[in-house]
Amino acid sequence: QVQLVESGGGVVQPGRSLRLSCAASGFTFSSYGMHWVRQAPGKGLEWVAVISYDGGNKYYAEFAEGRFAISRDNSKNTLYLQTHSLGAEDTAVYYCAKASCSSTSCHIAGGDDSWGQGTLVTVSS
């Protein structure tokens, strides 16, 4: 079955960088677009970025543009989110999620296993 496992979260000081990873299995990773979505403690969902199946198209939320970079390595079945200049407002659980198609234009896939369990990033001095 589909499995998405995020890693790389932790406590980081303001202004520093962090790279999050999402290891995928149980499906043909190289055939699907992928998303990052975050959720601050006690708050709502916030979409971060999307990447197409081949990494050729990438789009970001306004707050992420220029600070975050989404990428993928299809040979390793892994999705990444490189974050820079982190601030307290970036404290959140970061989820990776599988798209319902190969491009960046479709919705996040259905099913209980289309999202990872999330990795918590805490920005604090």
Place this chain on the structure above:
Amino acid sequence: DIQMTQSPSTLSASVGDRVTITCRASQSISTWLAWYQQKPGKAPKVLIYKASSLESGVPSRFSGSGSGTEFTLTISSLQPDDFATYYCQQYNSYSRTFGQGTKVEIK
């Protein structure tokens, strides 16, 4: 970015009630809208996509409607498993946005 506004923010209802949640977009998004359900400590799950298409495995008591800027999610007869937070999300533009969420509580 396109802004998505949900109402109400919180809704108190009883088992068996018909429940409606509204989502408004700041500009037309055609029918490029999805609805998600999230329970505490869990990842979200998609219920509806393209405004009115029911995701496989989702109970038929959930339905979605609307186009352009106004959308609704309806639960025809609320069940105990449905007490959760619901979010809409537009995927019309390259930059997606979620609504702020509607928490459905037990009355």
